Amino acid sequence: MRRMNNGSTNILEIENLTTTLRIPGGKVSVVEGISFNVKAGEKLVIVGESGSGKSMTINSILQMVPDSLIDSYKGIIKIDGENILEMSKRKFKDIRGKKISLVAQNAMTSLDPSYKIGKQVMEIYRHNHKKASKEEAKKETLILLDKMGIKNPEHVFHSYPHELSGGLRQRVVIAMALTGNPKLIIADEPTSALDPTLQLQILDLLNEINQKFGTSILMITHDFGVVSYFADRVIVMYAGEILEMGTVDEVINYPLHPYTKGLLKCIPDLSWLDKEDKIEKRKLSSISGEVPNLAKKLTGCRFAPRVSDIPEDYHESSPKMHKITDTHWVRCTCYQYYLKDSIAGLEGVK
Amino acid sequence: MPLYLIKRMISMLYVLIGVTIIVFLMIHLIPGDTAQTLLGGEATKASLDALRHKMGLDQPLIIQYFIWIKQVITGNLGYSYSLHINISHLLFPRFLNTLVLTIASLLLSILIGVGLGFFSGLKKNTVIDKILSALSVFGASMPVFWIALMLMWLFAIQLRLLPVSGMYNLRGNGGFADLLMHLILPTIATSLVSIAVISQMTRNVVSDVVNKDYINYYQSFGLSHYQLNMKHILRNSLPPVINIIGLQVGYILGGALFSEIVFNWPGVGLAIYTAINSKDYPMIQAGVLFIALSFVLVNFVVDILNIVVNPKLRDSNK
Numbered sequence: 001m002r003r004m005n006n007g008s009t010n011i012l013e014i015e016n017l018t019t020t021l022r023i024p025g026g027k028v029s030v031v032e033g034i035s036f037n038v039k040a041g042e043k044l045v046i047v048g049e050s051g052s053g054k055s056m057t058i059n060s061i062l063q064m065v066p067d068s069l070i071d072s073y074k075g076i077i078k079i080d081g082e083n084i085l086e087m088s089k090r091k092f093k094d095i096r097g098k099k100i101s102l103v104a105q106n107a108m109t110s111l112d113p114s115y116k117i118g119k120q121v122m123e124i125y126r127h128n129h130k131k132a133s134k135e136e137a138k139k140e141t142l143i144l145l146d147k148m149g150i151k152n153p154e155h156v157f158h159s160y161p162h163e164l165s166g167g168l169r170q171r172v173v174i175a176m177a178l179t180g181n182p183k184l185i186i187a188d189e190p191t192s193a194l195d196p197t198l199q200l201q202i203l204d205l206l207n208e209i210n211q212k213f214g215t216s217i218l219m220i221t222h223d224f225g226v227v228s229y230f231a232d233r234v235i236v237m238y239a240g241e242i243l244e245m246g247t248v249d250e251v252i253n254y255p256l257h258p259y260t261k262g263l264l265k266c267i268p269d270l271s272w273l274d275k276e277d278k279i280e281k282r283k284l285s286s287i288s289g290e291v292p293n294l295a296k297k298l299t300g301c302r303f304a305p306r307v308s309d310i311p312e313d314y315h316e317s318s319p320k321m322h323k324i325t326d327t328h329w330v331r332c333t334c335y336q337y338y339l340k341d342s343i344a345g346l347e348g349v350k
Numbered sequence: 351m352p353l354y355l356i357k358r359m360i361s362m363l364y365v366l367i368g369v370t371i372i373v374f375l376m377i378h379l380i381p382g383d384t385a386q387t388l389l390g391g392e393a394t395k396a397s398l399d400a401l402r403h404k405m406g407l408d409q410p411l412i413i414q415y416f417i418w419i420k421q422v423i424t425g426n427l428g429y430s431y432s433l434h435i436n437i438s439h440l441l442f443p444r445f446l447n448t449l450v451l452t453i454a455s456l457l458l459s460i461l462i463g464v465g466l467g468f469f470s471g472l473k474k475n476t477v478i479d480k481i482l483s484a485l486s487v488f489g490a491s492m493p494v495f496w497i498a499l500m501l502m503w504l505f506a507i508q509l510r511l512l513p514v515s516g517m518y519n520l521r522g523n524g525g526f527a528d529l530l531m532h533l534i535l536p537t538i539a540t541s542l543v544s545i546a547v548i549s550q551m552t553r554n555v556v557s558d559v560v561n562k563d564y565i566n567y568y569q570s571f572g573l574s575h576y577q578l579n580m581k582h583i584l585r586n587s588l589p590p591v592i593n594i595i596g597l598q599v600g601y602i603l604g605g606a607l608f609s610e611i612v613f614n615w616p617g618v619g620l621a622i623y624t625a626i627n628s629k630d631y632p633m634i635q636a637g638v639l640f641i642a643l644s645f646v647l648v649n650f651v652v653d654i655l656n657i658v659v660n661p662k663l664r665d666s667n668k
Contacts, residue, residue, distance in 0.1 A: 062570055096572035104570070109563035114585045114661060123581075124571050160661045173567070180571075 012038040017075035030056040048237035051291040054220040097180040103187040107170035111161035118157035128180030167198040187219040239302040246328035256335040262287040301332040428632035448617030459544035467552025474557040489546030494605040498539035498612035515614035536609040544598040551594040596652030
């Protein structure tokens with residue numbers, strides 16, 4: 001029953017989205033001019049450091065930036081063909097849970113401690129299915145918990161959140177997100193709060209949901225391990241902008257932007273275990289400098305201050321997205337600096 | 351759960367014993383000779399000894415305590431030397447009157463305190479929240495007897511809207527409506543401070559709960575404000591708020607004593623007040639015991655309520 005991944009139907013279309021927040025003494029654009037699509041049945045992962053704007057991107061899609069902070073959303077956010085920025089609040093409430101839903105980041109704290117699991121999932125189920133009776137909701141909840149790979153659904157149904165392990169709670173959180181049969185699940189670092197063995201289980205579960213129900217998944221993470229294990233396509237975000245976008249193969253095997261390259265270098269490498277020269281190999285690399293302060297007016301390539309070895313004339317004054325292949329895009333021309341000697345490398349990418 | 355109840359009851363028993371010892375000693379440690387006070391300076395030694403013997407004051411302290419506690423358990427609170435009646439007969443109806451005033455004040459403070467606090471917690475740092483916070487600081491800093499006098503002056507004497515004092519109109523037929531009219535001013539005076547304290551605490555708890563991950567998560571499903579506020583925010587704010595209310599019951603009981611004196615409300619407080627004026631020690635003792643016992647009992651109820659509303663506590667007390 002998997003919907004065909006033919007690229008023709010976009011569940012989510014974002015065009016030129018700029019999200020501006022009010023801060024003491026001015027305004028700041030935390031997301032600036034980003035455009036991307038999520039196709040039906042696709043798994044897209046946005047990767048970036050803290051402050052890259054990835055969380056603000058999903059908060060914009062879900063319209064969950066607190067009213068006290070938000071100044072404006074500009075651009076287009078289309079969910080299943082409808083622009084939610086031109087929609088009444090009431091209509092958007094109907095879309096939440098049914099067309100898109102969120103898998104919360106921290107399963108340990110995302111369930112209400114005062115109610116039993118069953119009651120909570122049923123509440124969301126009945127919110128999404130207004131006509132469902134109590135018995136029906138209970139039946140569906142148990143089925144859903146079972147589908148989440150929970151061994152003893154009846155027991156979990158009658159447990160309080162504090163009685164369950166982190167992995168079980170994350171499964172419950174995913175079950176809640178699925179109550180309305182959404183077309184798109186937005187997963188906010190769903191594995192960051194879990195230990196590594198559980199991380200894999202949860203990613204497998206999300207994979208299974210994607211396969212079985214054809215649900216598209218938009219995930220944000222800072223972990224390239226998650227990206228390479230899970231994603232169909234990857235977006236690399238930095239300082240509120242998209243720097244590179246492509247299939248998982250393109251971005252991980254042929255990264256172009258110096259920032260993507262830097263990020264990939266930062267992944268701890270365990271191959272030193274087999275090497276003779278252990279001390280040398282055990283060193284971790286990092287990207288020098290820090291994410292720029294968005295409150296200040298930024299011009300030119302936002303990553304330029306952190307790659308001092310690239311001469312200034314390689315950067316564009318107002319960087320645009322450059323098309324490398326049909327799926328691979330990169331911002332600013334500074335990536336060409338590393339390719340200047342090896343045309344072959346560029347050919348390899350194409 | 352039942353096991354916890356039993357445990358809690360046993361520990362309440364200790365507290366009760368402690369309370370009776372303190373109440374007993376309180377009176378007996380006051381300097382001055384009870385028999386001398388009662389009979390006056392010109393009493394003969396023989397009549398003093400006779401009275402001491404009659405009151406059991408010639409016995410060792412510990413024996414006196416057990417005699418007293420035996421009487422208390424059987425419902426005999428002793429004999430009032432100033433009013434010349436059995437204290438139980440006087441104090442039980444008085445206690446009911448105090449209960450009426452206390453419960454009315456408690457309901458008012460819960461209703462308005464939690465209501466206002468919940469509202470300002472949701473609207474934290476808005477103008478309305480700041481105004482309410484300022485008002486509650488103002489309310490919390492006013493002594494009960496002063497509020498009582500001011501209310502009486504404004505509503506009863508200047509505006510003549512409400513009766514000045516008492517519990518029933520002496521010339522009326524003493525119906526429920528009459529009681530209600532008499533109840534309004536003492537209730538407001540007694541509960542004003544508690545309203546302020548409860549609303550401040552509720553505000554802090556609610557503004558904390560509002561920022562919890564699960565509230566954010568539930569919001570992402572597009573739940574209505576009503577559902578979110580009532581089912582999740584209010585529910586999760588309850589345990590600390592119930593604790594605060596429990597503590598406030600003590601304060602309200604204390605405040606009711608003041609109100610009773612100012613408004614001439616025929617409760618335990620007024621009885622203690624007149625007893626103090628006439629140095630009627632058994633009466634003071636019984637009155638204080640009543641108040642202390644109610645406080646212990648209320649704390650017991652609050653603990654049980656907390657177990658009911660907080661599933662985590664329920665487990666650790668299984």
